[in-house]
Amino acid sequence: MTSIDDVAKLAGVSTATVSRVINNKGKYSEKTKLKVLKAVEELNYKPSTQARHLAKFRKGFNICVLYSERIKKHLISEKNEFIQKSFYSIVLKGIADGAQENKVKMDTLTFNEFIKKNTKYDGILILGSDKIPNNILECNIPIVFIDNYIVGKKTNSIVSNGFDGTYYTIDKMIKRGYKKIFHIHGSLMFYGFRRRFEGYELAMKNNNLFPITYEIKEEEESINYVMSMIMPKKPEIIFASNDSIAIMILKYLKNNNIKVPDEVQLIGFDDVIDATLVNPPLSTIKVFKYEMGNVALERLIELINGKNLHPYVTSLFTEFIERKTTKGV
Amino acid sequence: MTSIDDVAKLAGVSTATVSRVINNKGKYSEKTKLKVLKAVEELNYKPSTQARHLAKFRKGFNICVLYSERIKKHLISEKNEFIQKSFYSIVLKGIADGAQENKVKMDTLTFNEFIKKNTKYDGILILGSDKIPNNILECNIPIVFIDNYIVGKKTNSIVSNGFDGTYYTIDKMIKRGYKKIFHIHGSLMFYGFRRRFEGYELAMKNNNLFPITYEIKEEEESINYVMSMIMPKKPEIIFASNDSIAIMILKYLKNNNIKVPDEVQLIGFDDVIDATLVNPPLSTIKVFKYEMGNVALERLIELINGKNLHPYVTSLFTEFIERKTTKGV
The missing domain is CATH 1.10.260.40 (lambda repressor-like DNA-binding domains)
Known part of the structure; x- marks a missing residue:
């Protein structure tokens, strides 16, 4: 193309x-x-879409938000009800509010539903980093990727700045006097996990500390196996590459009567609703999900309007939210 | 604050x-x-600025572009003439065109001139990554950083995506069959150089090749010293972390009768005007300087208008420009 x-x-x-x-x-x-x-x-x-729609500047577009079957499960319950506070439903709220403000008509569809439906849209937002069918990637209309970034593809993407947030948080912990900070992470094939890994690594190295990292699969057996290697080394803090992993670690620690934060502190990433519901509530690095959706919608409107067409990645800063799995100051 | x-x-x-x-x-x-x-x-x-100026939405602002004495030398000649085609003058053109389109009044000042002048502005753009005086950083108006990104500070920044561009280019060279690709870089304390380094490193590792890197100071003696270590290892390609370093390497190679691209190929980064003027013209990774200025101006207007206030980094994709220091396909 x-x-x-x-x-x-x-x-x-x-x-x-x-x-x-x-x-x-x-x-x-x-x-x-x-x-x-x-x-x-x-x-x-x-430049079909851009030229065609310039007349309707900022108003009257038809857009579509696409996601995988996996993400659909985080958006719509088995009873066919909208799930209010999941990561992706908050992103979707940010998109929907922006769409309303800009008088943009918006559909939400899974990849397969979209391919079957064959409606013409002015632009597409794609949610999350699951595999996207090629015939969607190749359709000749503006696309903005949310929480995904395909290296080498020059896609317009909105992501969270995991590198910066992690660097800042780990550096803060080191300044509190902790040295034995370990990182448990998911597959580094995912851009998001890799950037958090790099932020952790640089913060440790810049403070003359040795980074110690373990990859896990997101399942109980894998967590148990890795934790059995880690705990004898007496880590002061474990940083997990997302809340879901952190919560599985918390469960392991409880099952093994290890006190959090007294014996080991724990930090997640994302700030999902469950982070506030577990006991003790999880300290984590907050992703600005609502803003992510909002900014993505604005970027898509720009592209549809033929404005700032040179592709770029927008990466929203994150924020350390201290709850009860770390010891505060 | x-x-x-x-x-x-x-x-x-x-x-x-x-x-x-x-x-x-x-x-x-x-x-x-x-x-x-x-x-x-x-x-x-x-939220003084935002609230105060909402009434003048998108029009009638007073903004200021700030830069160091060092950058001033790239903008204004000793004869007090504007230098047309330097890296920063192209960025400035992108800002100025955007300012005109949006009816924004714009001054350009050095840090010291700004501090002395004491005029009230609605927003500030800061050009480049030289040290910025604290009283500028602490003034309570929207700031957008161009070609700079201070890790851990959550600044609104517009940068080039050196990671992606480098990854893509090195991967392309490896796919052409080259294996001995070395990287000569400036200080990794600079965010820009570090991201290019990381892009190079990942492309090599993902192709099961060993990254070989050398840090230099941007002066002839340092280049000569490093090149004398490198050349006996018979590199096929040298990737430099900017055009200015690449051009110094090219000079060394000429002085030592080493043929480019026949005996060694060379790739720079930035696409400054000199890259087209040297002989042979330099293959490089282009930074979209004009777009960088343009997008920065738009971002500043958003912030002044109180829109999308959550800070983020915008990173514009770069592009490999093949000239005569690489062998083509």
Whole structure:
């Protein structure tokens, strides 16, 4: 597929200029216009959606939020009711509020439902990092990825800044005087887990401490196995790459009569609703889920309007939320 | 300084809700309103700029672009003429075009000029990653950082995605059959250099190749010293962490009668004007400087308008530009 970058490159102008010419908006010389239009023709570039919808600037779009069957289970209960406080339902609320404010019509569909339905949409938001069918990735309309980032693909993505949040939090713990901080993480094939890993690692190294990390599968057996290796080493703090793993660790510690936070402290990542419901409530690094949805919707509207077309990743800062699994100051 | 995050946390609502209440815009319940206003009062939060300027939505702002004395030398010649095609002058053009389009008044000042001048601005853009005086960082108006990102500080920043661009380019070279790809880099204390380093490293590791890296100081002596260690190892490709280093390497290679790209290939990063002027012209990874300025200006306007206040990093994708220091396909 020809991109606006290809056109800009061939015409020897910036993508912003191509966008101005195509959308007949802002200033450019006649000479520039000719160069751009020549490149558009030569490359058979179709800025279809952008041009078509410029007339309806900021209003009246039809968009669709897509997700996998797995994520659907976090959004809709078996009784077919909307689940209010899951990670993804909060993101969805951020999208829906933005859609309402901007008078955008919004559908929510699974990948398969979308492929079967065959409705025309002006833009797509894709929720989460499950495998996305190729015929969705290849459809020629603006796409924004939420909580996902495919390295090397130049996708417009909204993610949480796990690197920064983790670095900040681990550094804070080290400044409190702790040294034996271990990291238990899921597969580093996932971008999100990898960035948290890197934030942990850099904070340790910058403080002249040796990073100690263990990969687990998100299942009880794997947690038990890894914890049996870790606990004899007497960690002061365990940092888990998400709340769901942290909560499984908490369960293990309870089953083995190990007191939290007295004997070992525990930190999660995400700030899901369960983090507040477990006992003791989990200290964690909060992802701004609502804002993530909101910003993604705005970005999609920009792209549909042909504005700021050069692709970029938006990464929202996270925040350390101290509850009862760490010892405070 | 109290942030909107602090208010949101104390009120137990999202920052978007705080923003809606403060700006008296969109939907919220009376109960929510009271909670937010109570938190605002308790924390003595002053959303001064945002509230004050909401009336002039998108128009009539006064902003200022700030830079160090070092960067000034890349913008203004000794004859006091504007330098057209430097890295930062292209960024500045992107800002200025956006400012014109949005009817924003814009000054450009060095840090010291700004501190002396004492004019009131609605927002500030800071160019580049030189040390910024604390009294600028602490002034209570929206700031957007361009080509800089202070880890752990939650600053609104626009950067280039060096990680992704480097990963993609090195992976491309490996797919062409090259294995001995070395990386010569500046200090990894700089975020930009570190991300390029990490992109290089991951691309090598994912292809089961061993990363070989050398740090240099940006001066001839250091380049000569490092190159004298590298060349006996017969690298196929040298990737430098910016064009300026790559061009110094190119000079070394010429002085030592080593043919580029026949005996060793060379890749830079940035795509500065000199990359096209050296002989042979340098293959490099292009930073979208104009777009960087443009997006930064838009982000600053959002912040001044009290929109999407939760801080985030925007990282623009880069692009491999193949010229004559690599062998093509």
